[in-house]
Amino acid sequence: MLENLKKHWFVVLVALVFVAGTIYFVQDSVTATVSGKKVDGKDVVFSFDNINYTADELYESLESGIGNSLLAMTFEQLVVNQTVTLSDDEITDAKLQAEDLFDNYTIQYGDNTEAVLDSIMQSIGFKDHTELQKYFEFMMAREKVVSEYLEANLDDFWSDYEEKYSPRLASHILVSIKDFDNITDDEQAKMDAIEAALANGDKFEDVAKEYSDDGSASTGGALGFVSSQTNFVEEFKEVVLEQEAGEVSEWVESEFGFHIIYTTATDYESLKANTDFNDHFIGANPQIQGNAIWQEALKLEIDYKGNEELEDLLKATLGVKELEDAE
Amino acid sequence: MKKLISLLVVLVILTGCSSTAITSLSSEANKDIITVGDQTISANDIYGMMQHQNLSDSIIDQAVKTLIDNYVEVDETIEARAQELLEENKEYFGDSFETLILSQYETEEAFVEQQLIPAAKQEKMTRDYFEANFDSIINSQAPRLVYIIEVANNADANRVVEGLKADESIEDLVEKYGTDDAIAEQTIIATTSTVSDTVKAFVKDAEKGDISETPIAHGSRDTFYVVQIVESDANEFKDDFFAIYSTNNNNLDTVFIHFFKEFDFKIHDQFFYDAVKASDTTSPYLP
Numbered sequence: 001m002l003e004n005l006k007k008h009w010f011v012v013l014v015a016l017v018f019v020a021g022t023i024y025f026v027q028d029s030v031t032a033t034v035s036g037k038k039v040d041g042k043d044v045v046f047s048f049d050n051i052n053y054t055a056d057e058l059y060e061s062l063e064s065g066i067g068n069s070l071l072a073m074t075f076e077q078l079v080v081n082q083t084v085t086l087s088d089d090e091i092t093d094a095k096l097q098a099e100d101l102f103d104n105y106t107i108q109y110g111d112n113t114e115a116v117l118d119s120i121m122q123s124i125g126f127k128d129h130t131e132l133q134k135y136f137e138f139m140m141a142r143e144k145v146v147s148e149y150l151e152a153n154l155d156d157f158w159s160d161y162e163e164k165y166s167p168r169l170a171s172h173i174l175v176s177i178k179d180f181d182n183i184t185d186d187e188q189a190k191m192d193a194i195e196a197a198l199a200n201g202d203k204f205e206d207v208a209k210e211y212s213d214d215g216s217a218s219t220g221g222a223l224g225f226v227s228s229q230t231n232f233v234e235e236f237k238e239v240v241l242e243q244e245a246g247e248v249s250e251w252v253e254s255e256f257g258f259h260i261i262y263t264t265a266t267d268y269e270s271l272k273a274n275t276d277f278n279d280h281f282i283g284a285n286p287q288i289q290g291n292a293i294w295q296e297a298l299k300l301e302i303d304y305k306g307n308e309e310l311e312d313l314l315k316a317t318l319g320v321k322e323l324e325d326a327e
Numbered sequence: 328m329k330k331l332i333s334l335l336v337v338l339v340i341l342t343g344c345s346s347t348a349i350t351s352l353s354s355e356a357n358k359d360i361i362t363v364g365d366q367t368i369s370a371n372d373i374y375g376m377m378q379h380q381n382l383s384d385s386i387i388d389q390a391v392k393t394l395i396d397n398y399v400e401v402d403e404t405i406e407a408r409a410q411e412l413l414e415e416n417k418e419y420f421g422d423s424f425e426t427l428i429l430s431q432y433e434t435e436e437a438f439v440e441q442q443l444i445p446a447a448k449q450e451k452m453t454r455d456y457f458e459a460n461f462d463s464i465i466n467s468q469a470p471r472l473v474y475i476i477e478v479a480n481n482a483d484a485n486r487v488v489e490g491l492k493a494d495e496s497i498e499d500l501v502e503k504y505g506t507d508d509a510i511a512e513q514t515i516i517a518t519t520s521t522v523s524d525t526v527k528a529f530v531k532d533a534e535k536g537d538i539s540e541t542p543i544a545h546g547s548r549d550t551f552y553v554v555q556i557v558e559s560d561a562n563e564f565k566d567d568f569f570a571i572y573s574t575n576n577n578n579l580d581t582v583f584i585h586f587f588k589e590f591d592f593k594i595h596d597q598f599f600y601d602a603v604k605a606s607d608t609t610s611p612y613l614p
Contacts, residue, residue: 032604036348037595043350045599046390048590051397053389055596056356059374061389062382070376071360071368078363123379125372300364310361 072317074125076293077138083296084141094136102132142293146282149292157285158268165284166228166241167271169264171204171221174214177257191251191258204248204262213257221262225276236261245270290319349378350596378598383606386599390592390612391583392445398590399448408447409439416443453573456582465561469531470517470568472558476501477509477550484542484551491538491555506550513557515568519575526552535559580611587612 037044042054059067086094106113117129126135150157161167175191177183190211197207205220212221226232226240233254243249243263251258264270271277282288294315304310314320351357357371399405413435417424432438457464474497478484483504490500501511516522516530523546529539533556542551561568572578592614594600603609 032600034348034594034597034600036350037593042353044595045350046386046393046592046594046596048390048394048397048587048592051393051590053393055350055352055374058386058389059352059356059370059377062377062385063373066377066380066382066385067373070373070380074368074372074376075361075363078366078368082364082366119379123376125376297363301362303362305359305361307360 068313068317070125072314075297075314076142076318077125079293079297079300080138080141080145083299084144086137086141086144090140091133091137094140095133097136098132101136102129145296146289146292149295150282150288153288153291154268157281157288161281161284162266164228165280166266167277167281168226168240168245168266169271169274169277170223170226170240171208171262171264172214172216172223172236172240173204173208173212173221173260174256175211175258176213180253194260198248198260222264225271225274225280227280229280286319287321290315291321293318294320347597348595349598351375378596381602381606382599383602383609386594386603387609387612390587391449394583394586394590394592395445395448395452398586399451401444401448405444405447405451408450409443412443412446413439449579450573452586453579453582454569456585457569457572461561461565464572465568468517468519468572470515470561470564470571471530471533471556472513472564472567473516473530474511474513474555474557475516475522475526476504476511476553476555477506477545478504478542478553479506479550481542481551484553487553488538488540488542491553497555515564515571516554517568517571519577520571523547523552526554529554530556533559580608584611588614 037047037052039052039054042056044052045055045058046053102113102117105117109116114129117132121128121131121135124135173194175187175194177187194207194211197210198204203220205222208217208221211217214221216222223240228237228241230237232240233256236252236254236259239249239252240261240263243261245263245266247263249259249261252261253259271281302311352371352374357369357374360368360370360373362368416428420427428438429435432441474491476487476497478487487500487504490504491497497511501509505511516527518527518531520527523543525543525546529543533539533554535556535558537556539552539554542553544551558564592612594603594613600613604613
């Protein structure tokens with residue numbers, strides 16, 4: 001779990017602020033106003049009787065933890081914003097996404113919407129709600145950077161990933177069986193009709209739509225992205241992972257009934273449009289995102305202000321890993 | 328008079344207009360961290376983002392550290408206790424001590440300074456609270472020194488009860504009737520202990536010498552407990568009880584909430600205040 005969070009630190013951080021930030025804001029809007037305090041020209045964060053703890057001290061204590069994560073996040077934004085140019089269509093898309101998000105928040109938070117979004121946006125390095133479009137443009141540009149890097153370096157990642165996870169797209173047709181010791185005439189008739197339709201050359205998805213008892217029937221039996229980590233019953237999983245692309249199984253018995261399984265595709269080109277696959281692939285190779293950002297960063301002049309450790313620290317936080325070292 | 332009214336009006340306006348307390352770094356701490364292309368990230372940029380993270384736990388942790396650091400002096404007693412803790416750590420971790428500890432701290436001295444001295448100071452503050460509030464603590468937590476023997480079934484439980492009444496040795500009874508997990512050692516049970524509620528219910532009102540006549544079901548396993556109260560006067564096992572009391576997180580919250588009030592804890596940044604106030608675990612620390 002922790003490893004997974006580390007792999008997706010950026011996405012998790014952004015998702016968390018958009019969810020937790022709103023909860024926190026709703027509660028926070030009913031709290032009291034506090035008075036500020038300065039000592040020796042420094043802002044005080046908290047105090048006891050005659051002891052003062054300054055903003056400078058708090059920053060120093062948090063710098064190596066959350067400070068580094070926030071720095072890496074801001075660094076990404078600066079890199080991507082300066083190296084990627086979005087098309088007019090993409091900018092329009094970002095604008096629409098921003099408007100959609102604002103509208104959805106307005107339904108939920110009414111007059112508080114701007115304040116809620118301001119707080120969230122500031123937590124991820126943007127000025128306020130007026131930069132929502134900028135945020136979506138950044139996310140879009142970032143995705144573009146990662147996907148371009150991946151396309152260019154696919155060979156370095158694909159074969160190991162393929163071997164380890166057997167990624168594929170699959171579909172199935174299920175005939176539910178109430179009692180395996182007494183298969184009813186209706187159940188048998190349905191299985192016969194499915195076999196006949198497939199033998200007749202009918203499309204798998206049409207047969208699934210017409211006959212399958214599974215919820216996936218409406219989408220032609222599509223199960224989407226499947227890997228060795230997918231949580232299927234073992235007998236089903238074994239077949240779906242063994243089959244080559246285009247193969248259709250015989251009847252496979254599971255606790256749910258009888259299935260016919262169709263392995264739709266196993267190649268990257270077919271898989272890459274699937275969001276679940278992309279998340280899994282990038283999650284399994286966290287250096288893809290880090291390397292992609294770093295490759296872009298190298299196009300810009302970077303001044304570490306004399307901090308010799310900063311480059312390594314940023315690379316470590318972003319998950320950058322030289323390809324020759326990549327496992 | 329007119330002047331006074333005008334002054335009051337100005338004061339009211341100024342008070343009304345006073346901006347919300349938002350902290351920022353001093354010019355000394357606000358250094359530029361990095362420039363990427365033509366854009367620079369400063370320490371204050373990062374600090375500003377920190378204010379919008381939910382840092383309630385970090386704020387309270389830092390406040391506890393600050394309190395401990397400033398209100399307990401490092402004297403010979405604290406140093407001696409830190410050394411004791413060091414020995415306990417070495418004994419506990421054995422050969423792994425160096426690998427585990429020195430991977431986080433550069434030297435043993437750094438471990439003592441950064442980890443064990445603060446721990447000894449925290450223990451001292453907790454002890455001060457414990458001593459000052461001992462009567463109310465034992466009233467609410469009802470600690471008892473007990474033998475608690477786990478047995479496999481009701482019949483064995485009854486045999487143990489009879490054996491205890493007949494003053495048979497605990498070791499013999501555990502060996503004859505106890506489960507593999509049963510031990511013949513005295514332990515302290517209080518209302519804060521993590522044993523079953525039925526055990527706690529019996530112990531809470533029991534007195535020295537009392538034996539649980541009816542076997543107590545384990546709760547999560549198919550076994551039973553027999554409990555004998557060895558001592559009900561907490562003064563007789565005060566130090567051992569403190570060792571348990573001072574490692575219970577709920578107790579530590581109570582202790583430090585008390586000291587936060589006593590030493591007039593205040594937050595002077597609206598963002599951090601709101602975060603601490605919004606969290607159930609940290610809001611009790613606020614005045």
